[in-house]
Amino acid sequence: MNVGAEPGKVTRVVILAVVGLVFALPILAMVEFTFRAGLSGDHTLDHWTGLFTEDAARTYRGLFQAIGNSFVLAAVTVGIVVVILLPTMILVHLQFPRLRRVLEFICIIPITVPAIVLVVGLAPVYAIVVKVLGGATWTLAFAYGITVLPYAYRAIQSNLDAVDLRTLSEAARTLSAGWLRVLWFVLLPNLRRGVLAAAFISVAVVLGEFTIASILNRRNLQTALLQVSQSDPWVATIFALLALLLAFVLLLSIGRLGRDRKNQ
């Protein structure tokens, strides 16, 4: 007999099946909705095929532009994570272990200060940013770098904890490698999984971001989806499904990255 906490097979299947079904329903409803022909209840492929007509590029120009904006924002945000957060985390890990608690605390703050609160203070900050750097969409990535801080920190930190960077870098230093060489040829290859996971989760978060863009009146994927949904809810839903699929693929690959590490 099973003495542990594990459930019986029937219990397990029933719980997972019921919850799984309930959670699949809204997604299925979205899929079904994209095949609806108006309010009549008939089904049609028109909304999907309409995306591949010649007019589509013109009709949905705003939406495509917003998707482009979101990808640029995702790229710049990943850049901020790699260029600003990652070196700081390595430096603290190797040189200032006592600052680790401080860094962790800073990186967790964005959970306690939600985006809708942060945006109240970001509005005046962006009034200055626009003066200095112009009103281009990519500047929003400065705010997104803060939004993704808790996720990126956790992804990189778990990799830092799993690898003995100190011994590796000291070994390389003893063999007369310069700091840049150590960073590029020794540290980064060992942190590849953590950095990739941080990048993927950052992309997923940025593609889903609505609050800051909407209050600061910028166009990204989410604000454009809401706007398009008022005139063409079917196409808005199609793109929401595609974005969801992309996020799922990104996060599934993070899971795979973690599993590869364990198998080594």
Added chain:
Amino acid sequence: MTVASAPVVTDGDAEALPRRHRIRGAATYLGLTPFAVYVLLFLAIPTTLAVGTGFFTEDGALTLDNVTGLFAPNVLSAFGASFFISAVTAVLGAVIGALVCYALLGLRPDGAVRSFIDSASSVLAQFGGVMLAFAFIALMGGQGLLTLFLKDTLGIDIYADGNWLYQVPGLLPVYLYFQVPLMVITFMPALQGLKLTWAEANATLGGTRLTYWTRIAIPVLAPSFLGSLLLLFANAFSSYATAAALISQGAQIVPLQIRAALVSETVLGRENMAGALALGMVVVMVVVMWGYSVLQTRTSRWQR
């Protein structure tokens, strides 16, 4: 190259160490500046501005009017609605999520089912905002799949008492859709920390599965469960996008009050009211997250 030369190098290094460390120490501190400046500009300053503006008037004079404005009936009822939504979805989300975690116990952590549910949970926990609103409109909107099914086959009209999906009660099922997955992510490690030896000890001492749960598992898991519940509360309390996409009219919950204060074109000087609302939200968030971290520390005792 040779084995003999290696100790010589280390000796030389050891002697030079104190001075070199000091010089390098100052230089390495410089390495922390980009992050420090970035966090100052885009986290510290905005947060200070957000919670500070509530204490000023439009002209920059100190005032408590905005903060006392938090006790106006419409603001209080928004806080009440926010608490209601957060508490209900946190409790339900925690219970359902814990059940899912329980069902996952005993499955191989690297197996297909576990890794699918892990990834699906991280996607759905992030799946807020506009897209989530679309999903529930497609499911339970006036012409939604479920609405039509219930009406046509079972004769049940879920909107007999008016269309509540676009009101505060409508947020309950919608928020649960990201609360349950978040619970699965945060609570699973704790449940997995239950050691088989405890169950064996219980069985050896003549305990039943009931005593195992009441005397061992539930007491050990309680801090973690409550901690996750607080995290879920904070998550729902701070969520804006989903509500904004569903509720276009009015400001029934606190984040929507902030939206109304920030973008209102009719009432002047409302930015400072947004600051006071932000302050109110931060106070709640700090208390909740403090409770979370206290419970987290108690949890980690069992996960060593």
